[in-house]
Amino acid sequence: MRISGIETFVAKAPTGANSFWSSQAVFPERVSLLVKITTDDGIVGWGEGGQYGPAEPVASAIVDVLGPRLIGEAADAPVRIWEQNYAFSRDFGRTGTYIEAMSGIDIALWDIWGKSLGRPAYHLMGGAFRDRVMAYGTGCYYPEDFRDTDAMMQALAEEVSAYAAAGVTAIKIKLGLLPVEQDAARVKLIRETVGPRVKLMADANHAYHSATAMRMGRVLEQFGILWFEEPVPPEDHDGYRRLRAALDVPIAGGECEFTRFGFREFIGGGCVDIVQPDVCACGGLSEWQKVVSLATQHGVLAVPHVWGSGVGVAAALQAIAVVPPTPHTALPVDLQNEPMLEFDRTYNPLRDGILERNFELKDGAMAIPDGPGLGISVKEEALMAHVTQKRSVGAG
Numbered sequence: 232m233r234i235s236g237i238e239t240f241v242a243k244a245p246t247g248a249n250s251f252w253s254s255q256a257v258f259p260e261r262v263s264l265l266v267k268i269t270t271d272d273g274i275v276g277w278g279e280g281g282q283y284g285p286a287e288p289v290a291s292a293i294v295d296v297l298g299p300r301l302i303g304e305a306a307d308a309p310v311r312i313w314e315q316n317y318a319f320s321r322d323f324g325r326t327g328t329y330i331e332a333m334s335g336i337d338i339a340l341w342d343i344w345g346k347s348l349g350r351p352a353y354h355l356m357g358g359a360f361r362d363r364v365m366a367y368g369t370g371c372y373y374p375e376d377f378r379d380t381d382a383m384m385q386a387l388a389e390e391v392s393a394y395a396a397a398g399v400t401a402i403k404i405k406l407g408l409l410p411v412e413q414d415a416a417r418v419k420l421i422r423e424t425v426g427p428r429v430k431l432m433a434d435a436n437h438a439y440h441s442a443t444a445m446r447m448g449r450v451l452e453q454f455g456i457l458w459f460e461e462p463v464p465p466e467d468h469d470g471y472r473r474l475r476a477a478l479d480v481p482i483a484g485g486e487c488e489f490t491r492f493g494f495r496e497f498i499g500g501g502c503v504d505i506v507q508p509d510v511c512a513c514g515g516l517s518e519w520q521k522v523v524s525l526a527t528q529h530g531v532l533a534v535p536h537v538w539g540s541g542v543g544v545a546a547a548l549q550a551i552a553v554v555p556p557t558p559h560t561a562l563p564v565d566l567q568n569e570p571m572l573e574f575d576r577t578y579n580p581l582r583d584g585i586l587e588r589n590f591e592l593k594d595g596a597m598a599i600p601d602g603p604g605l606g607i608s609v610k611e612e613a614l615m616a617h618v619t620q621k622r623s624v625g626a627g
Contacts (some may be wrong), residue, residue, distance in 0.1 A: 232272065234306045236625035237336075238267040238299040242453055242540070242581050242617040244327065249578035250255045251372035254407030254438035257371075259552040261539040261579045262482070265291055265614065266335035268343060269626070270306045276343035277609050279511045279543040280335025281328070282536075283487070290622055291467035292324070292332035301336070307347055309340035313517040317490070324365040326489040330514055331507035335514025338546045353552035356520060363596045364551050365565050366574040367401035367432065368394050371421065373408050380413070390425045400595040401430035402570065403460070406447060407438025415450040422454045430566070432483075434460035441470035448478040457566055458505050459482040471502035483507055486536035490514045498525050505566075509536040510546045519550045524621060532557050532566070537573040541579040544590055545605040547572065552599045572597055585614045 244261045251258055264279040264286035281289040297316055304312060313333060320329045341352045353359045367616055370390060377383050394402055404421055406414045413587055422431060433456050439447060442460035451459055458481045465472035465487040475482045481504035488497050490513065508522050519535070526533040533554050537547045554570045556563040563569035574597065575582065575592075583589055587608040600606025615621075 232270045232343075234268060234301050234304050234625070235271040236269040237293060238621065238625060240265040240267070240292055240614060240618045241286040241620040242614060243619050244580040244617050246578050250375055252375070252377060252408055252576060253372060253405055254436045254558045257272050257375070258577075261581055264331075264335060264453065264583045265282070265405040265540060265542055266293060266304065266339045266441060268336070268339040268603050270343060272289070274306070274343050274346050276339035276341070276346065276604060277542050277607070278304070278335040278340075278515070279539050279546065280333070280338075280339030281331035281588060282509055282512050282538050282543075284328075284410070287329045288328045289335070289619060290620065292543035293336065293621045294330050294624050296320075297329075297332055297336065302625040303399040307339050307341060307344040309344060309515070310517045311339050312340060313515065316378070321477055323508045326493065330483050330489040330510050334511050334515040335519075336540065337517050338510065338542075341516045342551070342604035346623050349627060351601050351606055352516060352549040353599070356516065356553045359552035359599065360547075360555055361552060361599065362601070363398065364548070364570065364572045365596045366572040366592055367403055367405045367430065368399040368576040369573055370394065370415070370576040372577060373403065374404065377408065384417070384420055387419060391421050391424050395425050395429055398592060398595050401575075403430070403432040403434055403573070405436070406433050407435040411443060413449070414447065418450060418456070427455070431456050432458045432460065435462050437461045437464040437487075439463055441473050442465065444470070444474055445477060451480045452478065456480050460507070461486070468497070468500050468502050472500070475501065475504065475563050481505055483534070486512070488513060490518055494517055494522045494525055498529050503531060505532050505534055507534055509538065510550045511539050511543045516546065516550060518625060523554055527555060529556050530557065532568065532570065534566075534570045535573065538575060540579075540605065541586040541590065542605070542609065544574075544582060545600060545607045548597065548599045571589070581617060585610055585617075613619065
């Protein structure tokens with residue numbers, strides 16, 4: 232079973248009237264880079280690589296640089312191939328584009344390996360600790376008209392009410408675009424709207440320096456927020472440590488870190504209580520396992536960041552399946568020692584429209600696919616409706 236062809240798909244879906252803001256930028260479209268690997272005996276594996284920037288450079292890293300080296304390689308050796316790719320690109324690609332490219336390749340190879348054996352990827356990674364996982368809805372971004380405070384607050388109350396009515400038991404809200412006082416009012420409104428039983432987390436997308444983050448953190452403590460995500464820029468490890476030492480709200484982060492080497496400093500340096508690698512960016516399922524090992528050594532819970540297509544959601548579910556309760560208890564509790572799935576609630580046809588069967592919540596939880604590989608089937612015709620660039624190497 233050898234790799235015979237690799238294809239990349241740059242897919243874009245304009246958000247139109249559904250565009251929204253984080254602390255960093257407006258999102259006029261959703262973008263994913265999907266990878267399709269075919270073997271000489273006809274097995275097809277899917278992966279996703281890259282979340283944070285243009286998808287075209289990631290596609291180029293795969294098709295022009297890494298991919299030609301993989302044609303003819305054994306398709307059921309994702310860990311070995313990862314190590315070979317990393318050794319080859321170490322001098323120029325230890326973070327960013329090349330690791331995102333390697334992530335997409337790696338996920339696709341785990342999909343192939345599982346399909347070749349008729350087993351889910353989590354089985355090959357050592358076995359599942361759970362067959363379903365509670366999900367939290369990511370939302371409460373800033374609307375296009377965020378300067379209209381009354382309209383923004385009304386829309387915010389309607390949004391979180393809809394989440395609660397849909398059975399979402401936990402919500403991650405966005406911070407950092409507005410002054411602390413205005414964001415404090417948003418947090419207060421959300422808590423009063425959903426009541427005390429709905430879990431709330433907050434994500435600043437590294438909007439603050441540590442002094443301002445401290446002010447915001449004191450607000451979050453008042454409203455029982457369960458984590459403060461990316462309070463400061465990812466490079467500011469001292470700021471992370473300062474906040475973690477001073478605040479009662481747990482500190483989370485890590486979506487901008489790459490490979491076990493980056494996480495060695497981030498986790499081992501005492502930066503976070505909850506670490507959030509993105510499987511599609513940090514190095515794929517192969518590196519995910521190594522980051523989880525680091526996290527358990529330091530008593531840190533691993534909860535993956537998820538921001539992509541249906542393929543990315545599937546990979547995250549396989550990743551979550553193999554996270555042990557940290558630490559072990561007879562009855563694990565969500566976010567105390569049990570991970571949750573990030574289930575983004577913003578408009579994204581690439582998440583909700585390209586799989587034969589979409590992911591759905593039942594009683595606030597999502598089943599972990601137990602089919603071969605990632606346990607999904609991609610509708611290529613639906614995917615191609617969003618593809619702006621398709622490239623390939625080898626025989627498709």
